[in-house]
Amino acid sequence: MxxxxxxxxxxxxxxxxxxxxxxxxxxxxxxxxxxxxxxxxxxxxxxxxxxxxxxxxxxxxxxxxxxxxxxxxxxxxxxxxxxxxxxxxxxxxxxxxxxxxxxxxxxxxxxxxxxxxxxxxxxxxxxxxxxxxxxxxxSGRTPASSPFPQLTNREHEVLELIAQGLDNQQIARRLVLSDKTVRNRVSDVLAKLHARSRAEMVALARDAGLGG
Missing domain, CATH: 3.40.50.2300 (Response regulator)
Incomplete structure (x- = not known):
């Protein structure tokens, strides 16, 4: 059974x-x-x-x-x-x-x-x-390894840019997204990483080698 x-x-x-x-x-x-x-x-x-x-x-x-x-x-x-x-x-x-x-x-x-x-x-x-x-x-490609497998590719991109010190408006321009979409993605990443603040999210990302 x-x-x-x-x-x-x-x-x-x-x-x-x-x-x-x-x-x-x-x-x-x-x-x-x-x-x-x-x-x-x-x-x-x-x-x-x-x-x-x-x-x-x-x-x-x-x-x-x-x-x-x-x-x-x-x-x-x-x-x-x-x-x-x-x-x-x-x-x-x-x-x-x-x-x-x-x-x-x-x-x-x-x-x-x-x-x-x-x-x-x-x-x-x-x-x-x-x-x-x-x-x-x-095609010979392999999925990118990631320290945060719960994140989608787009969320990884957002987290990487956050770890580099970009604010939401800068991320929106870099990824050609609306400010609202970026805010939603940031909220999703915060929730998935169980981070209580943007600063804590940045610390987690940098500890994992992002933002370098």
């Missing part, structure tokens, strides 16, 4: 997933969570084989929760189940340690295969995602 925890901030979607998975032989849903922090607590309490993890949740998001599960519960595999199909989200999740990546448009059979596959130690991706991952590695 493969035990599963579902982490998603939409209760209707969670209920639907419970219904889908409960109808499948060999899968037992042992817990649910509405954000990353709750997911970590539920995983610690239930020790599931697999977590189905949304990326965008309030508080601790799916990428950070995945990274922490990988460290704190290495026997639990994470399958990302999200609406986000952009490269930043995909490779942030993979760097964090996700063993699978599916879009929410996936049907029950795809989800069943992913749960079974990652429980056996495989890496499983939805068709469109698999093609992009394979194309990426076929």
């Amino acid at each position: 493969t035990t599963v925890v579902i982490a998603d901030d939409h209760p209707v979607f969670r209920a639907g997933m419970v219904t889908v998975l409960s109808d499948l032989d060999g899968i037992d849903v042992v817990g649910q969570a509405s954000d990353g922090e709750e997911a970590l607590a539920v995983v610690a309490a239930t020790h599931p084989d697999v977590v189905l993890m949304d990326l965008r949740m309030p508080g601790v998001g799916g990428v950070e929760a995945t990274a922490r599960i990988r460290v704190e519960h290495p026997d639990t595999a994470v399958v990302v189940l999200t609406m986000d199909s952009d490269d930043d989200s995909i490779f942030a999740a993979l760097r964090a340690g996700a063993r699978g990546y599916l879009l929410k448009e996936s049907d029950g059979l795809d989800i069943e295969r992913a749960v079974d596959g990652v429980a056996r130690g495989e890496a499983v991706f939805g068709a469109g995602i698999a093609e992009r991952v394979l194309a990426f590695f076929a």
